[in-house]
Amino acid sequence: CPKSEEYPRGHEVIDDIAIYRYKIPLNAEGVLSYFVEFAYAWVATALLSVRVLFREGFDVIQACNPPDTFFLLGALYKLVGKKFVFDHHDLSPEMFLAKYEKKNKLLYKALLLLEKLTMRTARIVIATNESYKKMAIMRGKKNPDDVFVVRTGPDLKRLTPRAPQPALKQGFKHLVCYLGEMCPQDGIEYLLQSAYYLTHSLGRQDVLFVLMGGGPAMPRFKQMSEEMGLQENVKFTGRISDDLVCDYLSTADVCVDPDPYSEWADHSTMNKVLEYMTFARPIVTFDLQETRNSAQQAAVYVKPNDIEIFAREIVTLLDDPERRRAMGAFGQRRIRNELAWNHTRQNLVAAYDRLFRPGYKYQYKEV
Template sequence: MPNCLMIVENLPVPLDRRAWQEACALRDAGWDVTVICPATERHPEREIVFDGIRIYRHPLPLEASGALGFLLEYGAALFHETRLAFKAFRRHGFDIIHIANPPDLLFLVALPYKALGRPLIFDHHDICPELYESKFKKRGPMHALLRLFEKLTFLFADVVISANETFRELAITRGGMHPDDVFTVYGFPDLTKFKRIPTARADDAINVGYVGVMGAQDGVDNLIRAVAMLRSQSGLPRFTCTFVGAGPELAALKALAESLGVADICQFTGFLSGETLLAALSSFDIGVIPDPFDTYNDKISMCKVFEYATLGLPIVAFELGETKRLLGDAARYAPDHTPVGLASAISDLLKDESLRRIYAERARERARLHFHWQDQVTALLAAYDRALLRSTRGTHRSGQPAAIREERS
């Protein structure tokens, strides 16, 4: 049986939906899969087998800010990933090493195994230089350093898996990858697990919803400001706003809702997963993408685009390049990139139930026609075939699996 090692630093599996779906698809295709990822309070087990996938978890990196914080945070993570990669190699061996950014430093963990003939797949989840620029509104030495790390990652990668076609183009033009070595795999939901479920409604208020990370670049404050503007409008039906997710700005966003006098109609659920997440999303009547225009948001494929559309929600968004390419006319776009524009687009849907139905059907049809996870599985397996083709080594195995506690979902 072929085997692979996946390294994911952003979130633990199975919480990282994209990484977990990829791991499950590889397992179903006959691969023996080992994943290295962070541990959290919800997922503290350091060594388990979950749904047939071997998982090694390490302590979360220290959270800090600035250049020193960057080095401390990712230095700690790299230490644990290096340690666990060696453990996985000694116990099980692996034929391919698959790294998923951020950050663009995981190639350092992979280099010893590349020297032993194991091909490296770079799963390009995020564009880190643009993310830095979006978060800190500047470039400078750290931005240049991130560009260097990105360049080195592409240099050492045998195959790249891009999160969208924009990323694929960056891998080819900025990263110097050959087009035949770059495969696009979108993070579409797996419809066997992600679907609308019945929910009990406390009242008949229209529920405007947001799901996602709550960081400085995510624009959740735009939605809170829009909610405050909408509340002051006359003639609108009663509405509430539900915020699903967590992040470094969560406390500040709650304080903003208090200061604008809308805390009573804004519910912050915190991080949700599994059935609880599906229940919360199924309670939305309108899904909002408040991420503002910048060099980062304009290029990324947000999970909420796929999730809102799959659940058949009418969608409101700013006009961002990748978002509009994915949704076309299946979203109601704000007339400008301000909270006032966002409020205007939401207001149109709040006032008109028939318009909500039109956009809900457009979103549902868009997902039905275009957002197919099984098609992405085909591309994922093709990327693995390409990586094996580029490898000049024979089959290697090292060691026997050590006993790991098994857990089933």
């Protein structure tokens, strides 16, 4: 996997798991760099896989995406008896359309082809939700018995609610939090526009917005915030420790997911939503299919990309503490009883049972 600011070491062992990382020289921001990033990731991973084969040994390659190019590696290792599992994290063709303003039909079709070849090479496909499972069956022509939904449920040992920390509000009455990577497709500009409308048009100067996380687009969004005159009401923390994330989410009055509508967003599960629910926080989000499937009654759903209604719904929740508590409690129960990792990991075990016992069938509960 690639190195990051949080995990800069090329090799380490965590919980008896050997981890090998490579350095990513750039974040793709155009079509050419998109190709370069894909090719570089494949070569770096292939070289590391040979090293792992001789140092550690392995029986299975479980490859997530993007990029959707590791089927070539899987096909090569299948020749020597290794098995290939596709861990389908993102709809790469739809993500490409969401990420870049200039559409390139040829590249989009190429991404569709890579996805199909990956599905065809994989013995088992792990999907993050029911929408992705349908894609694997319909677009990837997979046997439904070979596709397993394994949601990335929160780890309740790592994300632990605690007492609110009023000092984090910095003197403001209300705290609104965002958690996650800040990439071009993540809708941070919609959140900033909503924050501007809330503070200037609605006159709510009693609200602090805290945006937690890094990402290639964070500097641009931070500059946008300053140009909009939001320095007093919007704070960018950058990447912070899990402890501080827990403090902020335990203190927040409302959490937000500003992902705008796109085919990619509509079919994807946003981990931030599940993390908000873990901390019993009410959520304001644009109305996306898989977000609604995850949060259900824990969120208020706004017409996609309407920043004024988004801001008004934040204010409505801030002024209704009883409703906030009820929504938060519903979300937290749903995490603890259905969506936490200790529940969803059972499907991962079932996928590997299927991998090593081809006749094995497992009936899992859709959540």
